[in-house]
């Protein structure tokens with residue numbers, strides 16, 4: 001399998017090259033030259049989740065240096081559960097928050113860490129800007145990985161106390177910086193470092209956000225898994241509602257569908273950052289500065305994976321046929337969290353609430369709500385709404401007891417250096 005840029009299909013790259021480079025040389029995003037097509041019946045009786053992932057990812061790794069190690073990479077990365085629960089007759093929840101840092105970011109971060117660890121002999125530096133969940137997943141996944149340093153930049157006072165502790169409770173090869181600015185300042189520093197001669201000379205930099213294809217490919221697997229589980233029981237295809245920000249997670253869902261897994265409709269839920277719903281309504285794509293909402297991991301005004309989605313459906317009429325998107329306000333997020341707790345005694349995070357809120361607006365076909373984070377990461381938001389304590393997960397409790405280390409810096413590259 002070769003990989004090409006979303007902006008130019010004449011240059012091709014191996015998977016290892018695409019993972020190491022992060023972004024294509026022309027500024028586009030890496031995509032597979034051709035999506036592998038499967039017969040999903042061949043995947044039905046696979047015994048464990050890591051073995052299923054291995055079989056799904058095999059064609060993407062064909063001819064790559066890492067191909068022979070794929071089994072071990074999957075065993076290493078996917079060592080936690082992926083439960084599906086039933087909410088009512090035709091509504092299910094796919095729980096993606098059982099990894100070490102309690103969000104779906106653990107799937108991609110852990111798999112990327114396993115790949116880079118298997119691939120590099122040279123010293124690498126992973127630099128990430130985070131608005132919350134990426135930083136902790138990457139820090140946890142790369143902690144003590146030999147030859148890899150991690151630099152996490154987070155905006156001072158703009159993430160929850162729990163998120164900050166999960167980012168700063170490390171030492172050794174993981175350094176955290178509290179940047180006196182916004183998430184955009186953090187992202188700008190990362191971009192500047194990639195383009196800076198000093199950094200290019202002294203550090204081999206690599207990105208670990210969702211533009212990296214090494215993070216995206218493993219996310220195909222849980223959509224495939226959930227659709228197969230459902231198909232085995234009910235013999236029909238399932239819909240997914242995906243709470244979205246940078247559109248990485250939902251791109252993986254479309255890739256799983258394109259491969260041939262039994263998936264029917266894929267619906268995007270956004271918060272007030274509704275660039276995509278507006279695009280579907282008007283046909284005009286207008287990125288804008290992000291707005292702060294209760295679902296902070298989805299506060300994105302210029303989604304970086306939009307190019308991968310338009311690459312799947314280049315014509316607007318086709319895009320509109322295949323992609324549906326609904327925006328959910330903070331007030332609706334609050335109501336949804338409150339109602340679900342009061343009526344069903346179920347607690348969900350603000351991101352998951354955007355997806356749940358969209359459910360009644362759709363036909364009553366079998367539909368799975370993608371639950372992206374554990375509610376206890378957002379107890380500061382949820383507890384005042386439900387007037388009830390949100391129990392802390394043991395792995396978060398353990399991290400809360402560790403010593404926190406970080407450096408406060410002004411948003412200037414020379415200070416980071």
Ligand SMILES: *Cc1c(COP(=O)(O)O)cnc(C)c1O
Pocket residue numbers: 103104105133134210243244245246247248249250297298351372373
């Ligand atoms: C990152 C994140 C999202 C958004 O995912 P994208 O791939 O950026 O669309 C949604 N929910 C949670 C909890 C997240 O951490």
